[in-house]
Amino acid sequence: MNSTVVTFPNGQVSGHSEIVGTVPAGDRHGLVTAETPFHPLDHTWPDQPADRGLIGGLPVVDCVTAARAPSGEVFLAADIPVRRGEDGWQWLVVHVTDTPLPVGEQVELSVDAGYRAALSAGHTACHLAALALNAALAGMWRKETRPDALGSPDFDQSAITSSSIGPFRSQDVYRLGKSLRKKGFTADSLDPVAVAAVVNERLKEWVAADVPVWIDVPGPGLTARRTWHCALPEGEASIPCGGTHVRRTSELGSVTVALELGEQSLTMDTVVSTG
Template sequence: MKSTLVTFPSGLTSGRSQIVGVVPVGDRHGLVVAETPFHPLDHTWPDQPADRGTIGGLPVVDCLTGARSAAGEVFLGADIPARRGAEDWDWLVVHVTPEPLPVGSEVDLEVDAGFRAALSAGHTACHLAALALNAALADRWRKEVRADALGSPDFDQAAITSSRIGPHHSQDVYRLGKSLRKKGFAADGLDPAVVARRVNEQLAEWVAADAPVRVEVPDAGLTARRTWHCSLPGGEASIPCGGTHVSGTAELAGIGVELSLSPEEDTLTMRTAVSMC
């Protein structure tokens, strides 16, 4: 097996390829093909769920990232011991099915396009909300920190602990602890309702701007360092990202966020919801 080539970054949801390997996944079967349109769950930052669909007519009940060592041993998901993209490993998309299919056979791969579109909307909105949140919190920094692509202090990257994408929604959790305060962020007196209002005002402007979205793809490898771009009125936004996205903000009727504080856990949670045109 060689590293899987992927076509999902360009938006494809169907394809045809040859099965090049089968690996056990519990009592199920992990089918590996030469090229796939399926987006697997990322093992390092599992924000976007795996695609659904069929391979060779069989349901794909899960889709995982796999890695094959030089010795031929295959590891899946969180069990992968190598650094993402390590050159002496083969990086695989593993389509989990209830039944096996023979190695060497040509199969059709069909992604659930509706589910993919809903996740893509949620993921694009997640990035836009993060940029809007950075801008809304810019006046709370007392020290110089790394800026995002639009010039605001990058609160999102400095404080995020988890991000989860869902169909037409996302949830991001930020740690407001001592380490962030040492970096210069003033969390005292933060009013989540006031911040959410600023974020939503900015998001409304960006959605109305009909801003084009694209994913920069250096090569077809699964672990290629892809970058999300959005040409916003205030400049070209970019965020490293391995997920899928809509082609422009015109596909979104609206994006709204809600923010909540948890003093016990010292966290800020942002929930983002998308309405479609």
């Protein structure tokens, strides 16, 4: 098997391909095609859930990343023992089904477009909210730190511990402990309500600007280093990202965040309302 060619970065939700291999997936069946529109759960940063849909008419109950070693052994998801894109390994999208299909069969692949769109909205909003949060917290840094693409101190990348994308929503959790203080961030006067108001005002402006969103796709392989871009009024923003996204900010309708301050953490819940 060669590495899977993926078409989801270009927004595809359907395709036709050959089953080129099968791999064990617990008590289910893992089907590998030469090409797929399905976005799998990423094993290194599992923020965006796997696509739903059909392969050869069968429901795809899960979709995961796998890696095939030079020896031929295949590892799934968290069991992958090497870094993403390791030379000599094949990187695969595994469509998990309850019923097997034979190698060599030509199949139609169909992604649940509504679910994909909901996840794409949640993921784009997550990136916009992170950039708006960086700007809102810029005055709380006592030391210079790495800037984001718009020039604000990159609180998001400096402090994030987890990110979870859902349909029309996301949740990001940031640490506020000793290591961040050593980097120069002071959370003593952080007012989550006031900061959220500033973030929401900026998000309102960005959605209303109706600017384009796109993914830079350097290659067709699953592990190609893709980058999210958005032509915001303040300048072009970019964030490394392997997920899916809307095409324009206006598609989001409205984006709002709520912030919750913990003892040593900050949680940001982002909600998209397209109605």
